[in-house]
Amino acid sequence: MYTRIKHTAFLIGCCLCLSIVLRAQVNYPVMASIQLNPPYSLYLSDYAAPDPQRMQVTLLMKDLAETNYKCRLRLKIEGFGSSLQSKTAFYTPPILLNGGEMLTLSGTDLAPYLNPQNLLIQGLDNNQFSKNGAKLPEGIYKFTVEVLDYTRNNVISNAANAIVSTFLSYPPIINLPMANTKVDALNPQNVVFQWMPRHTASFNAAFNVVYKLRLVQLIPANRDPNDALRTTRPLLETITPQTMFVYGPGELALTPGENYAVQVQAIETEGRDMFINNGYSEAVAFTYGEKCSVPQAVMAAVSGRNSLKLTWTGTPTQQAFSVRYREAGDNPSQWYEEDAFVPQLTIGGLKAGKKYEYQVKGQCIWGYGDYTPVQAFTMPDAEMQKGDFVCGSSSGAGAITNRENIAQLQVGDTITAGDFKVIISKVSGATGNFTGTGEVLVPFLEYLSLTVTFSNIHVNTSRQMYEGIIQIQQDDPGKVSAALKQTLTEMLDKIDNALQSADLASLQQLDAAGLIQQIEKMKDWSELSAATRDDLGQLESKLQEAQQLLQDNNMSPEEKATLGQKIAKDIKNLTDKMKQDLQELGEILKELLGIFKKAVTSLKTDYNDSRMQQLKKDYEEKKNAAGKLIADNNAAIGLTKGAGKAESAGDIQEWGETDSLDLPQELKDYGAATDSLQEGILVQILAASTDDKDNEQVVNQLKVNQQSFKEFVQQQQTDKKEETDTVRQAKVSIMNWIRSVIEKL
Known part of the structure; x- marks a missing residue:
């Protein structure tokens, strides 16, 4: 009995092993194979494209007796956490196989099997998948193809497999110009933009890729380049298949000394998303050359009864200069301009006793720089009793290299100021810094002696004035200093x-x-x-x-x-x-400053970090809403100025004419949010100030209920109001002043 049971078990085991071997060695009538050709795309439609053939399925009917055997395919695509498989009941014309013949399917033959409507999708958002053009997420995928009998739907072939790796490529890197560097300003204009593609080693290399180059100016100079590229109208926006672009004289002229930002976007010509960050490179900011420097040490001196000699210090890059001057006064005359090719110019035909303003600017290869600050000179009167003798600073003049201060000057000493000799008649000070009076002999006026005054001039050991101002003595009150x-x-x-x-x-x-x-x-x-x-x-x-x-x-x-x-x-x-x-004024000012500081401290509490963060957040939200409104509905809004059309909220803000425009609510909200944020920023600045002189300037401008700040405080003292009321009213005054400042911005 035991032997029979043991024999039976052995037979059962043999049968099971034979069954497994037979299953593994099923001899299907059809042999299938699949081949996926690079580049490997994330889009299913690319595998069904007729040219190039990125997916090929080869079928061989091994039964030589079969003719026009009807069959269909079952496709399965498996990725990490997702799968797509052919639905069991979708309609497609049958594939006909003949014995001994090999059939290759590709392009339109496989299109029905790659149609998302005919696939059972798991692990992916079906709606989002279809909306994105049947685009797979990045990853590694296994493609499996089996052949089914067209009528019975049973498997009649082996499972053919192919594995592909599909990932988005990195956007290009801009090589020239390098970030935060200075690009030489040449004449003619010639700026080279060059970038390195980073998709050439991936499947994207076989796609048609072009590059969009975008260039904007940064205003202000420290503006975030990404923000500028998103919201500013570009100076240049072009598409090229090359990896470089030469910005030449035919393009808009760049301004020397200004900051710019450039960005390159890699784009697949048919609009496929093949790149990380939509193909955008990093924004690169650079400075185009440098401004033609401002002439230094501009000095004016009497050159004759009706003429004035201007001298200044230039730089090797300055090839010429432009001087402009006009008669000053409440109603100044128009500017008159003259050119000079050396750092000096004599202006004739001036009126005795009249005050003139003048400025100088240099011209470099790439254009003119800025004018020097406005300086003034009063021509001597007919009797040469009033007017300026020499005005300006000789500091930095190339002819005066000695900066070693003389220890002492005495009455009777002679110093040189510009082209004139000055005999000291009264002097105070030491170690090169002197104040006093003197006499000057003017050669072109038969050595007429003029009395001159000077204050805080610097004199070197060669008795040359290398910094300071000397004037003809006159009843000119000038500006009152802080003293x-x-x-x-x-x-x-x-x-x-x-x-x-x-x-x-x-x-x-x-x-x-x-x-x-x-x-x-x-x-x-x-x-x-x-x-x-x-x-x-x-x-x-x-x-x-x-x-x-x-x-x-x-x-x-x-x-x-x-x-x-x-x-x-x-x-x-x-x-x-x-x-x-x-003394009372000093005490009142001290009290005013105390109240002012208390009020500002209280305002700082009102505009604490939490509120400032909320104001910044509200500003960004309103700014984005306004920008989106303009970008989406620009034609409907119709905001224009001259030939320009608003393309961003920044354009409206820069125009400075929002009061005269019928603005949508989004733009009004943006303006209000901007003002609120600026108010908070000014409060922060006032609270951070520790300089009483700066605070005194603010106090002098404050107004409360049409009264001066001083009168307001005196009234508070007279009425014996609580200090909290005084501070509260001071806060109102400060905020009114802040808002008036913002209105002028």
Whole structure:
């Protein structure tokens, strides 16, 4: 019994092994093979294209007796986490096989099997897959083809396999120009753009690829190049099959010294997405040459009764210069221009006693640079008593290389300033920096002697002025420096110290004539308050009375002493009052600055980091919405200016005429978001400022309820309002000022 069971088990095992071997060695009547030819595409339609034949299926009917055997294919494409397989019941004409004949299928023969409608898709979004043109995700795929009986749908061939690797290619790399470098500005214009393709080693190399080159100017110069390339109208946008482009004289002229950005996009000619980042290279920013430099050390000097000589320092790259000048004043004349080929020019035909403004610019191979800042020169009057003698700085002049400061100057010393000799008559200062007066002999006026003044000039050991300004002495108040209070205080202290006794003897010690001359200049200072200017007028009148008293010989000594004591006392009372006013002004300014800082600190809290981030986010959202509206509906909106048409929200903003345009709400929202963000930025800047001088300038411009900031604070003190109310009102004043600044931007 045991032997029989064992024998039976052995037979069953043999049968099972035989069954497995027979299954593995099934002799199908049809032999199938599949061949996929590079380039390997992600698009199914490319494998069904008639030319080139990227997919070929070969079938061989091994049964020689068969004729017109009807069959069909079953296609399966397997990737990581996804598969596509032929549906069991889709209709397609039968494939006819004859015994012993080999049939090759490709192109249109395979098109029905590669149609997404005839495929059972798993692991992929069917709608998205169809929307993308039946494009497979990047990856490795296994293609399997089997032959089925057309009627019974049973497998009659082996499973033919082929494996392909399909990945997107990297976009090109721009080799020239290199990022953040300077490109030489040549004449004629010649800028080479060159890039290296990175798809040539992949399946994309066999596709037809062209390149779109886009060039924009960066305004402002530090603008993000990617943002500029997305939103700015390009200077150049062209398509080329080459990997380089020469930007020559036939293109728009680039401006030396300006920043630009370039980007290249690789594009498949039939619109297929074959590249990462849609084929866009990195944005490359570069600087085109450099601006023709601004001439330095521009100096003007009298060259004759009606002529002015201008000299300056150029550079080797400057081939010529352009000088423009005009008569200054409330209604200045038109600019007159003259050319020079050396760094100097004499201008004739000028009017005596008139003030002229002048500027100089250089011309290089690639064009003109910027003008120098406007400088002014007053021609001497007919008597040569008023007007400028020499104006400008000789700093950097090529002829003066000695920068070793002279230790000391004394009365009687002679120094050279430009083409003139100056004899020192009064001087203070040391180590090369001097202030004082002098006399100059003018050769072309028969050595007429003119009195000149100078302040903070620099003199080297060769007694040459290499930096500073010398002027004919004149009653020109000029600009009041930040030391106005100190200057006024020093004068009052001088008077106060001389009049300690407040009698005729102390009055005789005053330099009344010198003080009157100083007051005449001070009265023209625009920074003085009306009250201070009135006090100076009264002080001047008292000093004139003192002069008359001291010159009057018809009075008795007793009368002179009595009147002198009264005048001295009046002068002393005035100086004490003015000194007290100055002290109060200083305390008020200190208090104003304190309130201002508290208000700004409070505003900084209102515009904290969280709110600033929200303002920036809101700005970006509104900007994108406005840009999309213009890009999508430009024709409908019809926003134009001259020959230009708005292509981005930035165009509308740059025009600066949004108030006169009937703007859609998106653009209005963009403008409001821009203003809000700018308000926050200005608050941040004010809060970060630690310079009291800067803060004083802001305080002087603040307005609250049509009152000056000072009057506002005084009113708050009078009404004894809480400090919080004062700060709250100050915040309103500051925000109103900030908004007025933004309106002017």
